[in-house]
Amino acid sequence: MHYALNPRTFLYSHYFHLGLRFAIGLVAITLITLRLSDSATAMTVCIGALCTALMDMPSPLRHKLNEMLASVLLCSAVTLLISLAGPIHWLLLTLLVLISFLASMMVVYGKKSMPLQLAALFIMTMSMEHEMTPRQSFQHAALFMAGGLAYLAYSMAVSWRLRHRIKQQVLAEALFELAAYIDIKADFYDTRYNLTEQFNKLVRQQSLLADRQQASRDLILRSHENSKDAIVVQVHVCMLDLYEMILSTHTDYAQLRAHLADSPVLASLRELAYKAARDIEAVAYAVTRKRAAYAAIDYAREWQAIEDELASLQRRGAAGEATQEALAVLRAQRNKIRAILNMIAELHLSTQSVYAATPFWSGADMAPFLSQQKYELQMLLSNLRLDSPVFRFALRVAMAISTGLLIAGFLPYAAHSYWIVLTIIIILRPTFSMTKQRRSDRIIGTVIGCVVTAVVIKFIANEAVILAILFLATVATPTFIYLRYRYAAIAVSIMILLQMHLVAPGNANLITERLIDTFIGAAVASVFSFVLASWEYQSLPRLIRQVLDANLSYMEASFALLQDKCANDFPYRIERKRLMDSLAALSSALVRMLDEPASKRRSVEDINLFIVQNYLLVAHVAALRAILRRHARELPAQAVNALLAHSHAQVCHTLSTALGGAPAAPADAAPQADAGGWSGWPLVQRRVRLLQADADKILVHSAAIVHAA
Numbered sequence: 131m132h133y134a135l136n137p138r139t140f141l142y143s144h145y146f147h148l149g150l151r152f153a154i155g156l157v158a159i160t161l162i163t164l165r166l167s168d169s170a171t172a173m174t175v176c177i178g179a180l181c182t183a184l185m186d187m188p189s190p191l192r193h194k195l196n197e198m199l200a201s202v203l204l205c206s207a208v209t210l211l212i213s214l215a216g217p218i219h220w221l222l223l224t225l226l227v228l229i230s231f232l233a234s235m236m237v238v239y240g241k242k243s244m245p246l247q248l249a250a251l252f253i254m255t256m257s258m259e260h261e262m263t264p265r266q267s268f269q270h271a272a273l274f275m276a277g278g279l280a281y282l283a284y285s286m287a288v289s290w291r292l293r294h295r296i297k298q299q300v301l302a303e304a305l306f307e308l309a310a311y312i313d314i315k316a317d318f319y320d321t322r323y324n325l326t327e328q329f330n331k332l333v334r335q336q337s338l339l340a341d342r343q344q345a346s347r348d349l350i351l352r353s354h355e356n357s358k359d360a361i362v363v364q365v366h367v368c369m370l371d372l373y374e375m376i377l378s379t380h381t382d383y384a385q386l387r388a389h390l391a392d393s394p395v396l397a398s399l400r401e402l403a404y405k406a407a408r409d410i411e412a413v414a415y416a417v418t419r420k421r422a423a424y425a426a427i428d429y430a431r432e433w434q435a436i437e438d439e440l441a442s443l444q445r446r447g448a449a450g451e452a453t454q455e456a457l458a459v460l461r462a463q464r465n466k467i468r469a470i471l472n473m474i475a476e477l478h479l480s481t482q483s484v485y486a487a488t489p490f491w492s493g494a495d496m497a498p499f500l501s502q503q504k505y506e507l508q509m510l511l512s513n514l515r516l517d518s519p520v521f522r523f524a525l526r527v528a529m530a531i532s533t534g535l536l537i538a539g540f541l542p543y544a545a546h547s548y549w550i551v552l553t554i555i556i557i558l559r560p561t562f563s564m565t566k567q568r569r570s571d572r573i574i575g576t577v578i579g580c581v582v583t584a585v586v587i588k589f590i591a592n593e594a595v596i597l598a599i600l601f602l603a604t605v606a607t608p609t610f611i612y613l614r615y616r617y618a619a620i621a622v623s624i625m626i627l628l629q630m631h632l633v634a635p636g637n638a639n640l641i642t643e644r645l646i647d648t649f650i651g652a653a654v655a656s657v658f659s660f661v662l663a664s665w666e667y668q669s670l671p672r673l674i675r676q677v678l679d680a681n682l683s684y685m686e687a688s689f690a691l692l693q694d695k696c697a698n699d700f701p702y703r704i705e706r707k708r709l710m711d712s713l714a715a716l717s718s719a720l721v722r723m724l725d726e727p728a729s730k731r732r733s734v735e736d737i738n739l740f741i742v743q744n745y746l747l748v749a750h751v752a753a754l755r756a757i758l759r760r761h762a763r764e765l766p767a768q769a770v771n772a773l774l775a776h777s778h779a780q781v782c783h784t785l786s787t788a789l790g791g792a793p794a795a796p797a798d799a800a801p802q803a804d805a806g807g808w809s810g811w812p813l814v815q816r817r818v819r820l821l822q823a824d825a826d827k828i829l830v831h832s833a834a835i836v837h838a839a
Contacts, residue, residue, distance in 0.1 A: 133306035142418035144299035149609030178277025202278035212257040213267035234524035304342040305414035316403035337714035364480040378752035389456030398435035519664035530658035553651025563725030575619020666723035667732035678789040689778040740831035750821040761810030
């Protein structure tokens with residue numbers, strides 16, 4: 131279950147706070163306008179505020195201002211153009227198609243532009259059935275802009291006042307997702323679960339975790355003004371360090387299962403991981419409540435079970451090589467888990483007070499860690515070509531809306547083409563899988579919303595109660611729109627239908643007509659989801675190249691850090707983030723491809739294995755860092771660096787071969803050096819061998835994927 135759907139944490143989540151802010155602002159602006167003017171004016175102002183509210187998301191204040199102001203200006207221009215063209219039917223239809231196309235082209239700027247596209251198309255839909263004189267059109271657009279500016283001012287004031295609270299909420303969400311990530315890892319110790327399937331689940335969760343960590347970076351690392359900001363920086367950096375330690379445990383599961391399948395120690399390891407997840411959740415919960423976190427979970431029983439098993443293996447050590455291997459693997463896992471639990475304790479401490487030296491790269495350029503939003507005209511113009519997925523999506527939307535308008539003209543009841551068009555706009559998304567999910571959520575949500583509204587209208591006559599239900603639906607709409615769209619579809623159906631009932635209570639066919647319009651819009655969107663579709667397999671070669679290129683850069687930064695060639699780990703962190711982002715993009719594409727028709731799927735198993743092998747390379751590097759730290763005493767730097775340099779050359783050559791298709795050169799023998807009995811030498815040698823073996827597997831799978839695509 132998502133943390134924000136849990137009753138214990140729902141009221142503290144930024145999703146609920148967004149819904150509350152949205153509803154209070156919308157209702158307040160509407161009521162103030164009603165006191166000063168009539169209901170028609172209040173409705174126009176309300177819609178202006180509503181369109182602007184669609185852009186009200188957790189963002190840095192400067193970004194939020196720019197995004198919401200862009201929504202006000204763009205939507206005001208759209209409503210003015212549509213209102214002016216209303217009396218001229220052919221011009222109106224032309225503008226509807228043109229605006230649909232141009233608004234949909236805006237998704238080229240990334241997922242943050244999608245609410246802006248929806249806002250522009252929403253106000254286009256709401257304005258298309260009003261015929262006005264030019265004077266009335268300008269007045270209508272001015273009132274709309276006033277509503278938008280009023281909500282912008284309100285939202286910016288609240289967001290500035292609660293800027294630190296929003297940072298805490300977004301950081302807490304990243305921590306909750308990290309706990310969910312560890313929950314998946316806990317099942318690796320359970321032999322009932324298939325390792326490959328668990329890796330696939332883990333990679334999917336890693337994609338979601340990467341997205342939440344990025345949202346946390348964007349808010350926390352841009353500015354830190356006081357001690358409260360310093361604490362969230364501490365927690366954020368500690369969370370990232372903990373994540374790297376957790377990565378280092380990825381490579382030992384198969385061996386643990388092979389050697390200790392019948393041992394109760396696996397259950398202890400699983401319980402230990404499960405408790406660690408609950409410990410991280412406790413930190414996240416404390417952060418959402420603006421409190422310091424204190425460790426309260428006892429790991430003693432599980433820890434003692436691991437120590438007992440190690441002692442047992444030690445006693446049987448002379449029995450054979452297999453026992454020695456089991457002992458080595460369990461000891462390595464024990465050491466990693468100890469480091470993880472120590473870091474969780476550090477995570478608790480980081481919430482309690484400001485460190486003397488805040489864990490922050492003072493004076494460093496944070497830009498590589500942050501999302502860069504660039505709205506350049508050249509980017510849009512460069513996608514005006516038929517092979518561009520965005521261009522094809524824009525054409526698809528324009529054609530679907532044209533078809534919806536044509537069908538609406540033949541309906542026997544009073545024209546409600548705006549509802550059909552609105553359904554098309556909401557359902558038709560840039561990818562087939564998103565459209566498929568939205569269609570299901572929209573239909574089910576609308577049906578449930580219509581049933582609930584029918585019950586309310588039939589059995590509740592008290593207007594105050596109806597207004598209370600309307601307010602709750604208004605809160606729920608933005609709360610769930612990015613969390614569970616199906617719930618948002620229920621809420622928005624109730625909200626709109628109750629508003630219509632209050633304005634025109636005598637319409638007996640209100641709900642029936644909306645259901646018919648929804649099914650028509652869903653049918654049109656479904657048909658056009660196959661028109662000029664961009665299937666995920668078409669993007670696979672590009673995504674594979676991005677992963678390989680990022681992995682090459684990551685290996686350069688990693689081995690420079692491992693060989694102590696750089697002063698700090700800042701470049702390493704940048705390249706690790708870049709690699710994780712590219713893996714998350716490929717993983718998301720794979721998930722979307724699995725929702726597409728079977729004939730459009732390519733190399734599913736190879737992509738899974740390719741992602742896992744790249745993921746394992748990161749885990750090997752994290753494990754090497756942990757080994758070198760743990761065995762830093764009397765480290766034979768020359769011998770270790772020679773081995774690492776050889777491994778670096780081999781791995782980079784393999785990745786370059788996969789990236790460029792060059793023939794692989796024969797591997798040179800690994801250098802033999804006297805490590806002087808250093809305790810970490812066999813561990814480093816083993817990890818290097820595994821690293822090179824997994825790099826070789828990447829070459830095989832990348833070739834198979836590109837060939838199939």
